Amino acid sequence: MSNRPPKAIITDQAGAIQNAVEIVFAESRYRWCLWHIIKKIPEKFGRYTAYEDIKIDLGNVVYNSLTIEEFESAWKNMLDQYNLHDNEWLQELYTNRQRWVPAYVKDSFWAGMSTTQRSESMNSFFDGFVNSKTTLRQFVRQYENALQDKVEKENIADFQSFKSTIPCITHYDIEKQFQSAYTNSKFQEFQIELTKKMYCYSTFIKKEGPIEVYQVTEDMKIGERRKDVVYNILLNEEEFEVKCSCRCFEFRGILCRHVICLITQKRLKEVPSNYIIERWKKECKKEA
Structure with a gap:
């Protein structure tokens, strides 16, 4: 660190x-x-x-x-x-x-994590390197081997992000922007939010100086029930600052379906660079 x-x-x-x-x-x-x-x-x-x-x-x-x-x-x-x-x-x-x-x-960045339970990923991380009979000395050595193996797999994934491109599912310019910038895995997360925007519709509420206030209503399915959930969005279009009450971007670093709904409705062609997280970019260099 x-x-x-x-x-x-x-x-x-x-x-x-x-x-x-x-x-x-x-x-x-x-x-x-x-x-x-x-x-x-x-x-x-x-x-x-x-x-x-x-x-x-x-x-x-x-x-x-x-x-x-x-x-x-x-x-x-x-x-x-x-x-x-x-x-x-x-x-x-x-x-x-x-x-x-x-x-x-959720007002802080957690990369989308809310739990410590990563048993499957941890098991796969140590799979083939340690077992119940591994001594502490062996563990230290094998941990370094496991870490190096993980770095190599990440490098392969990064290479695949450059070599292959996941196709866009819409004709929106912002999808092409994220397709070009993000790794394949993070672009797929963006596409999930983009897909779910079909359940949302926005309503203009008022304007306070440069700030436009909108409400985005999402048709959500909770169990077998459907429920309309209303989110509040503040948009400064001149400086392009946008905040949604769901706080998805602050929490996960991915633009939420509610903001995407508003952006596409207003026919905005791209988002500023501060809404494209550096750590999710294809060219982001990781220290080994």
């Missing part, structure tokens, strides 16, 4: 780790692994008569609250509905809500 601290750290919910991170990486944004929290729901509420309803509602409160205000209101309603005000586990989670609730953390 060239003696630079990480900008963001995700760990399990552990006091000792938290204390160490806050001392050693005081300037890093620290959060808890959301997967580790959610997986405890059966343990904490499995004996409740309304367990299934609590599990569904808690998930909705956590994942579907777009803003802090929405989360606060939905959390209070959930506690009232199921009489959970005295639940110590929920009390601790609420006290530390800024460390795990998406509405509180």
Whole structure:
């Protein structure tokens, strides 16, 4: 890391780790692994008569609250509905809500990560290099071998991004812009958002100086139900600054379907370079 601290750290919910991170990486944004929290729901509420309803509602409160205000209101309603005000586990989670609730953390860049669970990728990373009988000394040596193998695979993927081109699925100029700039894997992520824009439509609300305010309504399918979800977008077209209440770009580094919907509707041909993340570019050089 060239003696630079990480900008963001995700760990399990552990006091000792938290204390160490806050001392050693005081300037890093620290959060808890959301997967580790959610997986405890059966343990904490499995004996409740309304367990299934609590599990569904808690998930909705956590994942579907777009803003802090929405989360606060939905959390209070959930506690009232199921009489959970005295639940110590929920009390601790609420006290530390800024460390795990998406509405509180999605304003920072996390490269789309919200959990530490990468078991499949870690297994594949060490596959063929270490096993249960590997000694600590052997592990250090094999770790270097595994790391070198990973670098070589990334170099091959980078070469493929230059050698082969994933075809565009629309005639929009911005898709061609991202096709030219991004690696194949990141361009495919952009294409997913581009495809999902078909479920969105934008409405002009008002203009405040150079800022135009829009609402983008997305027809979402949640389980077997369909639901209209409204997102707010602020656009300064002169300087091209755009912010969506979903905070997808801030969180993942990929323009969201709501912004893409607005851009294509306004027939804008390209986005400024600050909306094309350097780390996702084909020509980005990684240090081995």
